[in-house]
Amino acid sequence: MKRRLKRLGRWLVEVARCEIKVFVDTAPVMEKPLAQAAGLGWQGKHTNLLGRDLGNWVFLGAIFTTLDLEPDTPEVSHCGTCTACLDICPTNAFPAPYQLDARRCISYLTIEHKGPVDTELRACIGNRIYGCDDCLAVCPWNKFAVAARDVGYQPKLGLPELAELASLDDSAFRERFAGSPIKRIGRDRFVRNVLYAIGNSGLPALRPVAAGLVDDPDPAVADAARWAMARLT
Ligand code: B12
Ligand code: SF4
Ligand code: SF4
Structure with missing residues (x-):
């Protein structure tokens, strides 16, 4: 217990010293490829990020930090042969899969x-x-x-x-x-x-x-x- 508390203490000091910048659709940050690299999901053929547990109903935010973190495994595409999103677009905005005009x-x-x-x-x-x-x-x-349970997301x-x-x-x-x-x-x-x-x-x-x-x-x-x-x- 004592050792765990010591480790937690060291980690908190490290967090306090590190630099942090937070972005939520607020800066020219490639949020989708970064989220895919972080293992949160993959960029579907409609170009947005989706996940196996989250589906498509997810917004992205990014925290840039100097903290030394263990990297996650990037996710791979699970779109397969599906083209439902490309076919339904009312304005034909997809010139090709993964490309949006x-x-x-x-x-x-x-x-x-x-x-x-x-x-x-x-x-x-x-x-x-x-x-x-x-x-x-x-x-x-x-x-x-x-x-979502947060009332902020309710219509x-x-x-x-x-x-x-x-x-x-x-x-x-x-x-x-x-x-x-x-x-x-x-x-x-x-x-x-x-x-x-x-x-x-x-x-x-x-x-x-x-x-x-x-x-x-x-x-x-x-x-x-x-x-x-x-x-x-
Ligand atoms: C500009 C923008 C738009 C534009 C253009 C959308 C687009 N797909 O490019 C418009 C106004 C059309 C738009 C619409 C929407 N948007 Co918008 N938009 C953005 C914004 C600000 C930038 C996206 C961008 O960079 N586009 C430029 C293109 C070229 O980038 P790209 O699609 O990622 O594709 C390139 C890269 O992935 C690159 N690439 C591939 N691999 C790698 C690897 C690395 C390392 C790098 C650097 C690059 C790279 O190659 C691709 C091809 O050029 C992001 C926020 C952000 N900062 O990311 C939100 C964002 C993508 N939007 C979002 C949302 C929710 C929407 C809408 C659903 C809103 C709505 N309900 O009306 C629609 C969906 C339309 C659609 N099918 O994409 C969410 C998507 C969440 C998610 N789950 O992915 C985001 C992430 C905002 C957020 N923080 O939550 N959006
Ligand atoms: S191709 Fe199919 S699975 Fe992939 S994002 Fe579009 S609708 Fe979803
Ligand atoms: S117009 Fe097309 S690309 Fe844009 S959000 Fe609607 S279905 Fe997706």
Whole structure:
């Protein structure tokens, strides 16, 4: 017992002396190949990391340290001949397995892309208004995943009404999405996405909602409103 405590003491001193940097999607760090090298899983054909116990529902964080640690064994791919994630992608964003053309990915288009989205891709976005999980959701390894217990991961939006979301002004948007990553994209990009979803809804009842935004001061919102109206005639 005494010897174990001594060893623990030495280790704690070592930890206290070592340098540490923590990254969670916050720096240009190749998190996926590093996670594979650390044995946490492998980069699937959809390019994300998945694991035999975790499936695809996992975020990555990295701790860089000068601490002398025993390396883990890297994981190898267990994708085999499966191509489910490549086949399901609504925008054909995979030119080849393990390669993603981010310019076609709905996650990029709805979260990162400024201004109007190419008309060719708008219909493929369907009713997705913030990101896309299709290539992750279809993966057969998800049968081993367990739901997160942390309340922070529980869905908060419920089933949103497109008409109500399209009516948000800047302050209502900020209030509605306070504490959510959605807040980062701002009201204009969010409403632009909602209008693409309205245009793809096939519901003529939503045409007046789009009509109310054709003179929006944001050019991408006004353009999306005109596009949605044309789709719903
Ligand atoms: C840019 C980015 C995006 C872009 C581009 C995605 C991409 N696949 O490249 C966009 C906006 C499209 C995006 C979308 C999404 N993203 Co993102 N994204 C990132 C980010 C910030 C960088 C990824 C990157 O470096 N891309 C560049 C390409 C070239 O790298 P790559 O895919 O890893 O492939 C290359 C390397 O692996 C390299 N390589 C191979 N072996 C080795 C070995 C070594 C040693 C090295 C150095 C390199 C190397 O060769 C490959 C080909 O060039 C990471 C966070 C991070 N810091 O890693 C999150 C990250 C990948 N995203 C994440 C998530 C959750 C998503 C979405 C699911 C979000 C959503 N619901 O909408 C989608 C999924 C889309 C998809 N199929 O990938 C998670 C994935 C978690 C996981 N389990 O892997 C990450 C890791 C964020 C996190 N910290 O959790 N994302
Ligand atoms: S997140 Fe959606 S759009 Fe992006 S690559 Fe996966 S299936 Fe395709
Ligand atoms: S869906 Fe199939 S190919 Fe894609 S990551 Fe999962 S196992 Fe690999």
